[in-house]
Amino acid sequence: MSGTKKPDFKLAGPVKGPSCACNGPGGTGLKNCCTAGKQKPPYVTGTVRSAIGEVWRVSTGLTPSDKWGIVKCRTSSYRNDYKVEAGLYAAGQPGRGSDVLVTANYKYSFDVLRRELKGISAWILVLDTNGINVWCAAGKGTFGTAELVKRISLAQLDKLVEHKRIIVPQLGAAGVSAHEVKKATGYRVVYGPVNAKDIPAFIEAEYKATREMRTMGFPVKHRLVLTPMEIVPMLKKYPLFALVILLAFGLQPSGILFRSAFQGGLPFLLFGLVSIFAGAFLTPVLLPYIPSRAFAVKGWIMGAVTTGLSLVIFPRFNPILLSMILLFFPLASSYIALQFTGSTTFTGMSGVKKELKTGIPLYLISTAVSAVLLVIYKLIEWRMI
Amino acid sequence: MKYLSNAATLKLDAGKCAGCGMCIEVCPHGVFRLEGKRAVITDPDGCMECGACAVNCASGALAVDKGVGCAAAIINSILYGGEPSCDCTGKSNKDSCC
Structure with a gap:
């Protein structure tokens, strides 16, 4: 699925006044798409006047409720439907010379920015990525060239x-083709840093990112x-x-x-x-210190150690x-640890496929x-053999 | 932290490289370097196959079998078909506007 296939009625944008995109392409069948007259979300603190009308200004502080939202995203499926409306917003008092920063409409991404x-x-x-973060949406293509080109024109x-x-977040580069955006709109995509926290320094340095800002680490805090x-x-x-x-035991x-x-059964429930615990907690946290590059092996090692201790x-x-x-x-831990490949910043598809090729038959056979x-x-217990 | 060695499918056609440096800008793992106005892959095992370099290479010098390095996504694509994707929810084409 790519962003290009999305129905046009998603052209929502919080730009008020005559520029409201509701009368754009696909003008029929619109629902809920116009910001005008809509209640302001809590993070909108006012409006900024611009050449295209009034634009919502957002607060740069997070409220306790925003922070609680982050906690819920980190612990539950709450993250699957945590969105802001796509479109144009303002921070501070921007004018004609101000930078344009692009992000996804996952509220967590938006809040961090x-x-x-x-x-x-x-x-x-804000691009409409269906509430998915920049990195995942870029992989899928919803944070992509087509959506960016569309938003540039909608926001005028x-x-x-x-x-x-x-300025597009660097982790969006997997979906956005800078030269194609340039060809289609005339806008030059400058890739910002990986982490939003480096944005002030990046702008200060006249859009130059250091190697540290460009590379994606995976420190223990992030793994935890x-x-x-x-x-x-x-x-x-x-x-x-x-x-x-x-x-089975009863x-x-x-x-x-x-x-x-x-x-x-009790000992088995504990095992x-x-x-x-070994596969979903110990392996991620101790990741760089466990021998082997393969997650299946790392998980097995942690599983064997903890099972042995138990x-x-x-x-x-x-x-x-x-x-x-x-x-x-131990093989159950190995399988669980393998799931963590989806959350890391450094595992590639070919490698995971390689692990699964030997892993899946092994898991199935050992379960059998x-x-x-x-x-x-x-x-034997029933004295039948 | 490095993943499996010799697994990544990243290929660079040095002949096509224009030396613009875009791959260096977008790569989140710093696997490229410019040497004499040409990009070279200095750390192939660092590649996570996100595809950012190939997507942003205007001269088409880079190729990679782009995809998500996620076991759950790959297992789901084996079970239910389709390309492995980050969409863990299993729901697609949600019809919610705004």
């Missing part, structure tokens, strides 16, 4: 500013804030795992016995939690169950073997 614009007068051009940049320069969204989805799958385990020739379900609590295990534990849980081992254990 305006937070860094204290004391800076600039225009903010040629009337708004006298220069021909727009990503772990809730690794842990939460896994915990949602956990009840199913727990159910299977309790059923099932007796006489029916399902709660006593044996909990006695036999399950430990493998999630075995100390339960020293006496039936050898069949012990082999099942040692086979299954684990199930067989459990069945054998049950059959």
Whole structure:
């Protein structure tokens, strides 16, 4: 899917007055698209007069509610629908010579940008990325050349500013082709720094970014804030795992016995939690210190270490169950750790495909073997073999 | 931090390079350098295949099998078809205006 296929009725823009884009292409079937008469969102503190009419001015401070929104985005699916309206906004008191900064309409992206614009007068051009952040939307193409070209014309940049320069976040470069934007609009795309916090220094240095500003690190702080969204989805799958385990242990020739379900199943429930912890928390946090470049191997190592340590609590295990534990849980951590490739700043598709090519058959076979081992254990327990 | 070695599909056709330096500007992992007015790949294992360099190379000197390095996305594309994408929600074409 690319941004070009989007229906035209999404041409919303918070530019007030005669420039409202509602009468633009696709003028029929409009719903909710006009800002005029609409209630101002809380981050809009006023309006700025410009050559194209009044433009909403945004606050450069984040309210407790904005900050709480960030927490929710980091921990839940709240992030899937956290948007601002696409279009033109103002920070400070911008004029015809002010910079135009481009961002996505994911509210978190928008908030991070305006937070860094204290004391800076600039225009903010928000692309409609369907509420997805710059980096992901650029990969998908919704933060892309077509959408940018469209927004430049909708916001009437040629009337708004006298220069021909727009600052696009560097992480948007995967979707935006600077030379094509230039060809289509005459505007020169200048790629800003990776992090919004470097924008003031970047502008100060006359649009020169240092190598540090251009490269994307992955410090422990960033890895840590990503772990809730690794842990939460896994915990949602956990009840199913727990159910299977309790059923497997509770099932007796006489029916399902709660006593044996909990006695036999409890250690396994713990091992399950430990493998999630190893794959979704320990692996991301300790990432650079765990041997191997492959995430599957890193996860397996952490899973093996934590499973081994947990075995100390339960020293006496039936050898069949012990082999099942040692086979299954480190590989579960390995699989969970592999999911973290989606959150890193440095894993490429070819590499992940390479890992999955050996990983998926291994996970499937080991799960099947684990199930067989459990069945054998049950059959012995029931004195059937 | 580096990912698997020799995995990235990044290719540079030095003959086509005009030496504009755009790849150096957009690469988030600094894998390029200008040497004698030509770009060279100095760190191929640093490439995460985001495609920014190829998309922004006006002379078409760069090629990369662009995609998301995300296991969940790749597994989903195997299971349900389509290109691997960052859209974890599974929902697409949401019909919400503004």
